[in-house]
Amino acid sequence: MTEQDLRPPVWVGHVVLETGRLEETAQFMRKIGMRPIVQRTDVAVFELRGGTHLVLVAKPGAVAGEASFDLMVEDLRATHGHFIGLGLAPTAIEAVSDNHERFLVREPAGNTLNFFSNHVSGRPV
Numbered sequence: 869m870t871e872q873d874l875r876p877p878v879w880v881g882h883v884v885l886e887t888g889r890l891e892e893t894a895q896f897m898r899k900i901g902m903r904p905i906v907q908r909t910d911v912a913v914f915e916l917r918g919g920t921h922l923v924l925v926a927k928p929g930a931v932a933g934e935a936s937f938d939l940m941v942e943d944l945r946a947t948h949g950h951f952i953g954l955g956l957a958p959t960a961i962e963a964v965s966d967n968h969e970r971f972l973v974r975e976p977a978g979n980t981l982n983f984f985s986n987h988v989s990g991r992p993v
Contacts, residue, residue, distance in 0.1 A: 874992040880920045883937040885979060890926040892976035897922065899954060900973075918993065932978025944969055944985040958983070 887893040894912040898904055902914035902922060912924040916939075941947040944961060948971050951958045959972040969985045 876993070879918055882921045882923050884923045884925060885935055885937075886925045886927040886930040887975075887977040887979065888926075888928055888930040888932075889977040890924055893924055893979075896975045897924070900951070900956070930977065932980075934980045935982070938970075938982035938984055940984045940986055940988075942986050944971070944983065947983060 885893070890909070890912060894904070894907060894914075897912075897914050902916060904912070905915050905921065906913040910926045914922045914924070916922060948958050948961055951973060956973050961969050961971045963969050964984075967985075967987055970982050973981050973983065975981060
């Protein structure tokens with residue numbers, strides 16, 4: 869890290885989501901704006917803001933549930949409206965604390981993804 873670089877020196881590299889429907893889940897991630905990096909029959913990798921990679925792992929018989937990670941977007945209301953327009957059926961936006969709002973979306977394999985409003989510190993990240 870240089871003196872000019874004010875970002876924290878570490879970040880999340882990879883988050884993993886197992887899916888029994890890799891192709892459909894991968895299409896969903898592209899649809900919501902993730903950048904495809906690798907797509908094979910057993911794994912797909914997508915890049916998110918900040919360089920984090922979402923690794924989708926094909927797992928026949930995977931049990932769907934709430935993803936072990938959440939996602940954050942710049943404008944929660946605009947994203948919610950965009951997802952409605954895409955036919956993704958997000959839940960209503962709800963307040964979860966004084967400065968956090970969220971909605972949920974279910975991806976094709978049945979996993980639930982939490983989308984939170986932007987709540988970064990305002991410093992370089």
